[in-house]
Amino acid sequence: MQQNEFDHTAFLKTLTTRPGVYRMVNAEGNVLYVGKARNLKKRVSSYFTRSLNRRIQIMVGQIAQIEVIVTHTEAEALLLENHLIKSLKPKYNVLLRDDKSYPYIYLSTDHTYPALSFRRGARRGKGRYFGPYPSAGSTRETLQVLQKLFPVRQCEESFFRNRSRACLQYQIKRCSGPCVGLISTQAYGEDVQHAVLFLEGKTSQVVDELVAWMERASGNLDFEQAAIYRDQIKHLRRIQERQYVSGEGGDLDIVALAKRGGSACIQVFYIRSGRNLGNKSFYPSVPRDATDETILQAFVSQYYLEKPVPNEIILNHRLAEKGLLEEVLSQQAERRVRISSRVRGERARWLKMAQGNAELALQARLSAQAGMEERLQALQQALQLPAIPERMECFDISHTRGESTVASCVVFNEQGPLKSDYRRFNIEDITPGDDYAAMAQALERRYRRVKKGEVALPDILFIDGGKGQIGAVHERLQDLGISGLTLVGVAKGADRKVGQEQLFLLGRRAPFILPADSPALHLIQQIRDEAHRFAITAHRQRRSKSRNRSVLEQIPGIGPKRRQRLMKQFGGLQELSRAGIEDISRVEGISTALAEQIYHAFHDKG
Structure with missing residues (x-):
């Protein structure tokens, strides 16, 4: 196909020598490349010389126009270039795929009894932030270490304000019980200060203080307190040996x-x-x-x-x-x-x-990709496909006796799971427990987007089910005008054992079973299990949210204000469910009759 001719000679005559950002755009309006320059004229001109590598020649051959933004400084151009690359994702730029916000440890310093907590995203709250940490796991691991060393509370504010007795964290010595006054503000402040010093990397200073306190406690014959200090010192020494970079003291x-x-x-x-x-x-x-x-x-x-x-x-x-x-x-x-x-x-x-x-x-990544390629080739042979599949989707349904039904759709490509394309569907207006109707609704919502061109059509569609499910899905896809994909049902074998899955293909009368060591079967199992995991996770989240909302909302006389008051007084729905009628009736605005209704709403479910 002939590319639109771009008159670079005429364009270069109009260019300024000031700093700025340039965008190379093709005939379809897609941005090919974003770059920044100290001298726009000199930098853009370099793309139209003869000494270009093959990739740049191909890109330049697609240019239909070049858009320019002039900036005051090269530094300003760098910032703008970064923003445009992230938003436009040009084909010929180096693209960093992982740009998620990173987790921090947050200390609410404006509170009488500050709390430590996990935070991600914008740092808006008043207090101190420590990090960022490379992962949520490493952040929570540090919080667990802090709980063992310095019993600073890590509970939510609503839970803290509504306690009448110390919680389990106090019993297992992970908190000092500030919610019910079991520690003075001065002693609690010392624990907070030590936690801050630890997070700042000043462990040696903490150890020195604890050694002095241990000796003082021992001199006062307070051997129990001295033993507590001794254990803290021991744990700190071990952590120091394991976590510190020799010779480094900064960030x-x-x-x-x-x-x-x-x-x-x-x-x-x-x-x-x-x-x-x-x-x-x-x-x-x-x-x-x-x-x-x-x-x-x-x-x-x-x-x-x-x-x-x-x-x-x-x-x-x-x-x-x-x-x-x-x-x-x-x-x-x-x-x-x-x-x-x-x-x-x-x-x-x-x-x-x-x-x-x-x-x-x-x-390891290249080896995994090679393994994925082997599995895809085996799948092509097993299903007798004309080509190696490039995109595969799998649907699954999850519910509890028809409650909070959710359908999942997971997507795999030649590199493995494509999580950015995963989708979940909250199923509404069907007979509870009707998996066929749930699947039909999910398929319609998903493949209407395919018809609109918003989502790519997969080469293979896997369904967790047998011949009946495959027939129903095929009928639904025909109604939607979807064709050209391979439909595969994955059903558990007679003994429901892994490795004995029966595969149903549309048009085949009998199912077939792949060998247990088949790479194609391993890929099918991975896709099916991922769809199942994703569906169960979504269902549990929806069910939990529904139950937390609906128990109180279904009781006549319990409006938003009374619900909020109950939640605050008991620190959450779980604590409220454990309360007796007398305890509930003590809440302002809750009569004995209403307290009985609340109590029975939680306990009379049989």
């Missing part, structure tokens, strides 16, 4: 890239206040001929702009625009930020370790 990230062909892995190790918080792997989408420096440059730009930045970033490759990035990140952080690549001693050892981790992670 820094260690970033290492491993690249093979068109695949890349970037490992980031997070060091905060000298503590190793763990690492995280990133797999950006990269052009095959992109250099290591180009990939790292794009990663640093997309990852660190618009998020908290450490004092130093150590890379395993030198960046051409190191000075510009340091300037922009320093302005963002309102302090000096350094980017280093040539390091010695302990830092060099950690950088080498990060690079080794990146290479291992990339190898």
Whole structure:
């Protein structure tokens, strides 16, 4: 197909030499590439020289127009380029796929008895934030360690305000019971201060204080308290040995890239206040001929702009625009930020370790992709498909005796689960327990979008069920005008044993069973199990939300204000369900008769 001719000579004559951002757009209006330049005329002109690699030549051949935004400075252009790349996702840019918000530990310092909690997203609350942590798991692990060392409360404010006796956390010595006055504000404040010092990486200072207190308690013959201090010191020493980076005392990230062909892995190790918080792997989408420096440059730009930045970033490759990035990140952080690549001693050892981790992670990912390719080839042969399937979907239904019915749709491609395309459907207006009607509703909602071109049509549609389900699904798809996909029913065998699944294909009279060691069967099991997991999770969430809402809402005389008052007084629905009639009637606005109705709503369900 002939591309629209782009008169670059005429366009270049109109270009300014000022800094800015340029967008290369094809004839369909899709953005091919976004770039920034200190000198727009000089940078854009370089794309129309003869010494271009093959990939750039292909991209330039598709240009129908170039859009330009002039900025005051190159730093401003860098920020705008980062925003446009994230929003437009151009085909020829290096794209960082994982851009989720990172978790923090939050301390509510404006409270008499501050609480520690897990936080993700915008940092709006008054208090202190510690992190970011590489994952939710590492954040919760740190919170568990803190509970064992310093019994600072981690409960919600509504739960804290409405306690009349200490909860289980106090009984197992994970909280000091401030909700019912079992600890003075001064003693509680000392625990909070020690927790803060620990999170700041000042463990040695905490240990020194605890040693002094242990000796004082021992001198006063308070051996029980001395033993508590001794145990805290012992645990702190062990954590210190396990988590601290020798010779480091500040905040820094260690970033290492491993690249093979068109695949890349970037490992980031997070060091905060000298503590190793763990690492995280990133797999950006990269052009095959992109250099290591180009990939790292794009990663640093997309990852660190618009998020908290450490004092130093150590890379395993030198960046051409190191000075510009340091300037922009320093302005963002309102302090000096350094980017280093040539390091010695302990830092060099950690950088080498990060690079080794990146290479291992990339190898594991490539091996997994090779395994996925083998499974897809086996599936093609088993189902006698004309080509290797590129997109597969699976539906499943989950409910409890017809309550809160949910349908799930999971999607797999040649790389495995495509979670961004997963969907769940809350099923309404059907006979409770009618799985056929639930499936029909889910299919209609999903494949109407396919007909509109909003969602790609899969090559294979898996259904958790047998011949009856396959027939019903086929009929529904015909009504929707959907054709051209392979329909496969996956039913458990006679003994419901894994490995004996029966496969039903539309048009075949009898089902067939693949060998238990078949790669094709393993892929089908993985897709079916993922659909089942996703459906059950969605159903449980919906059922829990429904029950929490409906128990009180179904009682005449319980409006929003009374519901709110009850929830506050008992600290939640679970505590209210355990309360007796007399306890419920003590709440303002709740008569004895109404308390009896509330009590029976929770207990007379048989």
